Amino acid sequence: MSVTNMPVSPQVLGPCGDDDCGIRELLDRIGDRWTVLVLVELSKGVRRFRELERAIPGISQRMLTLTTKRLCRDGLVERNAYPTIPPQVDYRLTEMGRSLAQTIVTLADWSREHKGAIGEARQRWDAEHPEM
Known part of the structure; x- marks a missing residue:
């Protein structure tokens, strides 16, 4: 199944018998590109669907729908529908x-604060390890 056709997962946290106790799936969700961008945009205040869509370059209507549903299901976002x-x-x-x-x-x-230092470290690494 492609990324754009992924259903809302029925189980966010796995059974605690797992080594990671379901944390890996939750971290994957939180670390997802669209999740981060939606959360950052919503941190600025309440947004309507189209406002979110316009504010997040490159997100499709389908991915925004899936992302907001997942975030609502996880208890991170509240959806309000008006009649x-x-x-x-x-x-x-x-x-x-x-x-x-x-x-x-x-x-x-x-990330912004350390961007320059990380860029310099990468250049040093690349110079010392040209085979990579």
């Missing part, structure tokens, strides 16, 4: 989603 014509839907972070978004923003800040 209007046409129906109006907006998304906001839950308390748990806000705490995760703060962590992601901290990681992004760290």
Whole structure:
């Protein structure tokens, strides 16, 4: 099944008999490109579906739908539908989603702060290991 046709997973956390106790699947979800971008955008405030779609370059309607459904299911995002014509839907972070978004923003800040040093380290490595 292709990435764009992935269903919402019925089980986020595996049985605790597993070595990783289901954490790997959750970390995969959190580390997913679209999840991070949706969480960062929602950290700025409540957004309607089309606002999210416009704010996240390259995301398809299908991937945004799947991503928001998964985030709602995981308890990170709350979806509110209003009985209007046409129906109006907006998304906001839950308390748990806000705490995760703060962590992601901290990681992004760290990345920006160390971008130059990482680039220099990569250049040194590449110079010393041309076979890679």
